[in-house]
Amino acid sequence: MKIFFHFSVIGFSNTYLIGNTAGGDAILIDPGHMDIELLKLIEENNFTIKHVLLTHRHPSHTKGLLTLLKIYDFEIYANSPFIMDYKVKTLSDDSLITLSGIEVSANLIPGHSSDSLVYKIQDALFTGDVLMAGRIGSTNTSLSRSLLIRSIHEKILPLNDNTLIFPGHGPPTTLFVEKINNPDLQSEYKQ
């Protein structure tokens, strides 16, 4: 399996391209912006986008769909039934699916948004705006923050410490690093 990382200066968000080593059908996670660099990344690695996974509905994670749909024919997966008027295959908590020959599990972690999903592919966890290096996602209310922290504790922290975390914004990290280093998780541990 190959994982490629693309950074968009529009929305400052990360898009991930995942496919098999030989190329072929591939998954794109959170196409916040479609540009020539992302197109080159896809084409030069002989990938065809067949599945798009969205961690949540915010534009910095979805807006690239507008252009992508003019180039590739793919299915969109998210927790909402529609994103930008596009029909979506809805994934609920604890979903397990095989896309482009790759097994993907999805977990609902609400708090930053009500439809926030994290996707796990082998030992790589794509966390969108749920968990980033050194911080958790922003929330509008203290209730949402509590919900987010509780969900992270219940569904992410029990995963293996070696899990690699690929967030929607900022650099990658690992689960163990976040356990010992992320102040948003440390303070709750002590409660």
Add this chain to the structure above:
Amino acid sequence: MFNFIRCSHPDCDNFTVTNQNECFLHAADKEALHTQLVRNLEKKKPLGSYCLTHSEFTDLDFSESKLYACKLSNSIFRNVNFSNSYIQLSFFELSTFINCRFEEITSKYSVFAGSIFQNCSFAGSDILHSNFSGIHAKNSIFDDSDLYFTNFSNANLDNVSFKDCNLKKTDFNLSVRNEVSFKYSNFEEASFTRETQS
């Protein structure tokens, strides 16, 4: 990406050394694996999707290395020269670096979080979108570097120099800084407090 295969040793969760059944700690012939990796890096052979963690490297020249999607975490590096190397999507977290040179490197999307840096130089480097959160750095230099979107949150920085750096979107949130210089750098474009994420 390196294979996410677990060590065959009971109760060990470490990833295996690439093309082996055990992690480096439980490998039967550690020396051969270590020597092979060192030779490849000294020969400037590009290293892709390779995993070997919990090792030690001393007095080595890994300059002009090319590392892509590698994991060399939890290791100790003493007097190792990584200058002019290209490091992308690679993991060095929870390592110790003593007297190491990373001058004029390019680091993209790579993770050094939780590591210790003592007497290390990253001068003249492009360190973009990389994770240095929770590091303990002492007597180290990042001068003349582009640190766009690099994360130093929760870091402990003692006598560390960031002179004439690009600090746009560099995250120093909750970092502890003693004798840290940002002279000639655009520190006003760095983040020292929490911002709302979109």
